[in-house]
Amino acid sequence: MAAVGKPLLFGYFRSSCTWRVRIALALKGIEYDQHPVNLIKDGGQQLADEYKRVNPMLQVPALRIDGVTLSQSLAIIEYLEETRPSPALLPRDPVQRARCRIISDHITSGIQPLQNLAVLKRVGEGSQEWAQHFIRRGFQALEQLLQETAGRYCVGDEVTMADLCLVPQVANADRFKVDMSPYPTISRINQSLMELETFQVSHPSRQPDTPPELKA
């Protein structure tokens, strides 16, 4: 596997799936360039022919790395973990690894897809309530699960893949004005994570394509 230049991340400052990958790259200390893809402008630049050649899934993120272009945030993170194992984003014990993946999949399959832009467009009227409903349903289960797995972070006291999914989803909940008081464990972990430099530099408010009025 030849390293071919600096990795290039195709993403959008506000996309929670892109944010997950930005945190992974920051935690692993991988330098990369960004190619912003604006999901709003021109009816969605991810739908343009130019981007279709990058990622036929027409979604962000995509990461050009090691001479290939990968999509799907968790697949990208697992690839980074396998090719650049240190620092680890998954524990060594198989059951603990499973717990990280359960939390990650719960967020990335059970919550985020139901409140993403394309789905809410399709919902139309009442889309805010729709998003709130599915975030609340997902957080209720997640809160219970975390009570069994959490230490300082989602699974024990080390940052794992699960945490990379948690923080962007909490930010989405905030955007959709979900009352977080029923989820003290989620809120507490989110707060601990947001104290970390790697999560701060990856934040949507600090990206090259962040509009000036939203810059931190």
Place this chain on the structure above:
Amino acid sequence: MAAVGKPLLFGYFRSSCTWRVRIALALKGIEYDQHPVNLIKDGGQQLADEYKRVNPMLQVPALRIDGVTLSQSLAIIEYLEETRPSPALLPRDPVQRARCRIISDHITSGIQPLQNLAVLKRVGEGSQEWAQHFIRRGFQALEQLLQETAGRYCVGDEVTMADLCLVPQVANADRFKVDMSPYPTISRINQSLMELETFQVSHPSRQPDTPPELKA
């Protein structure tokens, strides 16, 4: 890690997420017992307090194995792969592994969640068209991706995790009467996979909780 009796799968014959795990167990030659959870009866047995103690996510599948209970189909499959590596469900090469996970995540995050029972109930009127829309959108991208990765199966000529996601999703497409003619690669791979004994015994028509009128 002590092996504690035979693994017990909590699932539903028609659940595509449960089906993925049944195929994994069959391919790895793992004997297991089934505990059916009827998603329709009694307003959904997965919502009952009894099941909440098994899986706070209130979803099937859940697998009790090695003294723990795991949920989320892909997390379960990755756990089986790590603890029972042979036969492998992921290739050895990191890029090929990533391709398997991209296809798997695309189906499990990008398609299935948008056409599952709870979501379609919430959609109400027009739910069939809703499901068709998101399956078609997902299959269009998947067809293109598979043209780059497929051999006899989704990634090359060996059965991988991606195939475990593909077959149940094609069955869902069939239930929602999606015209499959624009997706010749998906259809061809599905057909090849359905010739395999492991996929046949895992089929919804051959489970302990399959209603008599749907039994194969």
